[in-house]
Amino acid sequence: MSRPASNVGSGGLGNRPRSPGPAAFAGLGPHNEGPETPSRVGPGIAPGRMEESTPDFLFERKIQKFFDMAEAYCYAHMNFPSTAGDALLHPLIKDRLMKAATQESAHQLASTRHTRYLLMTKVVLMWIIRHIWTEIPPFEGFDLEADRRISNYKRQIYQTTPPLLRHHFLSRIAQDVQRIRAHPDFLSYFQRLVCSQATKLWAIVHPLMHYPTLPFDWEDLKSLIYTAYCISGEMWATPFEWRFDFTPVGTPYDPSMVNKDPYIKGTREELARRNLVVKLGITPAVYMRDSADGFARTAQLTSHQVLVKDA
Structure with missing residues (x-):
């Protein structure tokens, strides 16, 4: 699929991002230097040939590597502050920025290269979690039955x-x-799905790219999706x-969090x-719950990455 036109419009902008609350399991009830530029080669993961075994340390690393990939994308393509450009953003995109941070802090975070890409990372991850990771059915339309x-x-x-009943239903979904x-x-379905969803996210991220990074902005976004x-x-x-939990603004910092502020x-x-206290929750903590033996056990796979400030 070719790169979308610059005026791809506001398609997909009406879907407001929402991060899951602490009790909502998914769909069911440093940086003085920038991160590495995303690979142009594409991920070495085949969509139909991934492990079916219990997610383990390797899967934990996949999730963290993906968060790093999203950050690298935003650093490479969206980290160009422009007060004039941001002033012209569609109100729904401005709303996404304020929901990712706060109404008071969004402009400040977007106005400097030290933090803009981190705010954009959260905007991208909130959309992906809402529309890809917690979407049920996950591959809707391929098999209607x-x-x-x-x-x-x-x-x-x-x-x-x-x-045990919860595990039974989840096992059926997995099968x-x-x-x-x-x-x-x-x-072939998977490739069409990736292009379709990348186009929707493009409608959000492209207006935030105030300086073109052709042609890699679109190709890297497809790789991310x-x-x-x-x-x-x-x-x-x-x-x-x-479950995916973003740290709320104002939460006291604790040692389980990873501070991304280059000046603190x-x-x-x-x-x-x-x-x-937390100024911006950038990436979520990811939790996995297993109910196989009749007891619900939750494991934390990744830590919160945050920006902090004095209380």
Whole structure:
């Protein structure tokens, strides 16, 4: 698919991003130097040939590597502050920036190269989590009968559903996702899906690119969406629940968080003693819940990455 026209319009802008709340499992109930530029070669992950086993340390690294990839994309293509350019943004895009930060801090964060790309990273991740990682059915339209079954299983999962029954429904969803990904026609569908979703996200990120980075801005975005869908397929091909928590602004800093502010130095323990609070939650903490043996056990796979300020 060719690069979208510059005036791709506001398609997709009406879908407001929303980060999951602390109890909402997905879909179911440093930087003085910039990050590396995204690879032009594309991710070495085949959409239909990923592990079906329990996500482990390697999967944890895949998620963190994807967060790094999103940050690198925003650093390479969206880290060009322009007060005049931002003033002309569509109100819905301005609204996304304020929802990613706060009404008071969004302009400040977007106005400097030290923090603009981090704010843009959160905007991109909020959209991907909402529209790719927590979307049910995850590959809607490829197999309508499987879509119907998956939607039915999802409707039967509540916060009060017993763990074993919850695991049963999640296992059925995983089986359908595995069958879809193994289908010989899945790859062509997958490529169309990636282009379709990349076009929707392009309508949001392109107006925030005040200086062109042709042709890599579009190609790198497709690579980012491709990788996001590969991870989504692996998530839903296992009988686990997923939660993505962004740290709210004003939360006291604690040593479990990763500080990305280039001007605030110190170890995590030293920072925790300085009465700091979160100025921006950049990437979410990712949690995985397993109910296989009748007990719901939750594991944290990634840490919150944040900007901090004095309380």
